[in-house]
Amino acid sequence: MKNPLIIALDFSTKQEVQTFLNKFEHERLFVKVGMELFYKEGTSILSFLKEQEHQIFLDLKLHDIPNTVRQGMRSLASYGVDLVNVHALGGTQMMQAAIEGLDAGTPSGIKRPQCIAVTQLTSTSDAMLHNEQLVLQPMDNVVVHYASLAKKSGLDGVVCSTLEVPRIRTKLGDTFLTVTPGIRLETDSVDDQMRVATPIVAKENGSSAIVVGRSITRATNPLKVYKKMLAQWNEESVTS
Structure with a gap:
């Protein structure tokens, strides 16, 4: 991935996003648009971000019957985003349908959005996995199995x-x-996340990209924290 640090735009309005992005001078970012922002602003927020030449991860976590996901992805493919996702728990037929929809909806001559599957949310603990989802396998086994299906x-x-x-x-x-979401600096609060790590640990473990939200969006100087996290990531690539 061109930019390994994806900033989660955990805001409610386009105005909040504009105010936040103004602090990044001329940086070309990889940003994540989730449910809160997309449901409020719709496709206009995607158009705005594309005009600013940012890469976009549209994080809507589709999870439905295969035909519904196929048609949904066909529509999302026309927005020109770079990355979309589904829930792996929807099964192989649903995930295959997602790719079919993206292929069908991507305009000719344009690369289709990459598609990834959510395995288990980083807010899910082992106790939740066992007691609420009634999945008795260890978390590692469950996640690797879902990844294999994806x-x-x-x-x-x-x-x-x-x-x-x-x-x-x-x-x-x-x-x-x-x-990999759930990324924090050593001094940050983990908030509602259960399985967290620093950028250095994420890089050491082999992550392709990290998703950072509140550690950057709530910072007094978001650009400084962004560059610090990138520096931690890039330091590992130099010394490894």
């Missing part, structure tokens, strides 16, 4: 925590994307 279905990668990346790399290879 690759079998033709997806480009998965969303997982940094903890599961080494096993996914071993089983599925280096070209399969591992996008």
Whole structure:
């Protein structure tokens, strides 16, 4: 991925996004648009971000019957975003349908958006996995299994925590994307995340990209924190 640090735009309005992005001078960013922002602003926020030449991860986590996901992805493919996602729990037929929809909806001559599957949310603890989802396998086994299904279905990668990346790399290879949220600096609060890591640990474990939200968006100087996190990531690439 061109930019390994994806900033989660955890804002409600386009005005808030504009105010935030103005602090980044002329940086070309990779940003994540989630449900809160997309449901409020619709496709206009995507157009605005594309005009600013930012890469876009449209994080809507589709999870429905295969035909619905196929048609949904066909529509999303026309927006010109770079990355979209589904829930791996939807199964192989649904994930295959997502790729079919993206292929059908991407304009001729344009590269289709990459598609990754959410394995288990980084807010999910082992206790939640066992007691609420009634999944008795260890978290690592569940995530690697879902990742294997995603690759079998033709997806480009998965969303997982940094903890599961080494096993996914071993089983599925280096070209399969591992996008890892739950990234914090050593001094940050973990908030509602359970499986977190620093950029250095994420890079050491083999993450393809990291997703950072509140550590940057709530910072007094977001650009400074952004550059600090990139420096941590790039330091590992130099010394390894």
